[in-house]
Amino acid sequence: xxxxxxxxxxxxxxxxxxxxxxxxxxxxxxxxxxxxxxxxxxxxxxxxxxxxxxxxxxxxxxxxxxxxxxxxxxxxxxxxxxxxxxxxxxxxxxxxxxxxxxxxxxxxxxxxx
Amino acid sequence: xxxxxxxxxxxxxxxxxxxxxxxxxxxxxxxxxxxxxxxxxxxxxxxxxxxxxxxxxxxxxxxxxxxxxxxxxxxxxxxxxxxxxxxxxxxxxxxxxxxxxxxxxxxxxxxxx
Numbered sequence: 001x002x003x004x005x006x007x008x009x010x011x012x013x014x015x016x017x018x019x020x021x022x023x024x025x026x027x028x029x030x031x032x033x034x035x036x037x038x039x040x041x042x043x044x045x046x047x048x049x050x051x052x053x054x055x056x057x058x059x060x061x062x063x064x065x066x067x068x069x070x071x072x073x074x075x076x077x078x079x080x081x082x083x084x085x086x087x088x089x090x091x092x093x094x095x096x097x098x099x100x101x102x103x104x105x106x107x108x109x110x111x112x113x
Numbered sequence: 114x115x116x117x118x119x120x121x122x123x124x125x126x127x128x129x130x131x132x133x134x135x136x137x138x139x140x141x142x143x144x145x146x147x148x149x150x151x152x153x154x155x156x157x158x159x160x161x162x163x164x165x166x167x168x169x170x171x172x173x174x175x176x177x178x179x180x181x182x183x184x185x186x187x188x189x190x191x192x193x194x195x196x197x198x199x200x201x202x203x204x205x206x207x208x209x210x211x212x213x214x215x216x217x218x219x220x221x222x223x224x225x226x
Contacts, residue, residue, distance in 0.1 A: 009153070032213045043117075043203050043217035044156070089155060093213040100171070101215060103148075103155035 003027045004092050006104035014112055019077040021107050023090035026071065030092040034101065035064060035075045038087045047088075048075070080111045116140070117218035119204050124223045126198075134189045134221045136204035145187035146205040146215060149173065156203060162187055163209075191223065198225045 005024045013019045023033075031052040036044035050057040050064045050073070057064050063076045077084055087108050091101040117138040126132045138145065144163050148156040158171030162181040176195025181187055187206075191198045201222050205215040 004155070006155075034214060036217075041122075041201070041220065041222065043119075043205075043219045046214055046216060049214060091156075100158060100161065101156075101213065103157075105153065105155045 002105075003030075004090060004102045004104040006088075006090060006107045008107050009105070010108040010110070012110045012112060013080050015082055016079045019075075019080045019084065019109055019111065021075040021077075021088050021090075021109065023073045023075075023104050024071060025073075025092050027092070027094060027102075028071070029094040030102075032093045033064070033066060033073050034091045034093075035062075036089045036091065037084075038089060038106070040087075044089060077109075080109075082111050082113050085109055085111045117204060117206055117216060119202075119218040119221050121221060122219065124221055126223070126225050128225055129193045131190055131192050132198075132223065134191065134202055134204075134223070136187045136189065136218060138185055138187075138204075138206045138218075140206060140208075140216070141184070142206035142216075143184070143209045144207045144215075145181070146207075147171070147177070147179065147187070147189045148203045148205065150201045150203060150220075159189065159202075198223060 034049040035047040038044040048059050048062045050066050066073045087106045089106045090104045120135045146161040147159040157173050160179040162168035178190045203220045204218040207215045
């Protein structure tokens, strides 16, 4: 039972354009969501997070949007840069959680120069 | 220079041998985690520890064992009982059990021949 899903395995965008990565979840108890970026053979790097009390959080070129009614979140990268090419994972945790994160399968982003 | 270290980066073992993966952090974090990543999949939780001398099984604990004798160290042993041990193993830590943001080490690629 996949509680966090990233339905697009890959995404290709042109440098300078917007990248939109999507994530859906099924568990209504999730109240905190994170995005991680991962290069091959390296550990994931924390990018940005959002609490369920918000619907938007912004950090530089990265913005995360949360739609609780649709159980959907998205990561926007504007403008996209070739160095953004990596695998992006969304993750979620729930109320009363012991700190466990549930990860999606990941989306591979390729930004073309 | 604070962070999480994992060693070695690459590890080769013969089938039937136990192997221990190292994870050390100097961030003074209470909580530590072990994940496994397989190609095309997200991160799956093996074991986690919220405090010294205490740990809990994650979603795929069978064939693995851990110890948490020191706050900064959380070694993972992959035993011969683990049926598909070849994978990329990631260690993470967070400030405490109430803090959801986890920070990852660089990972260890284990290949069982």
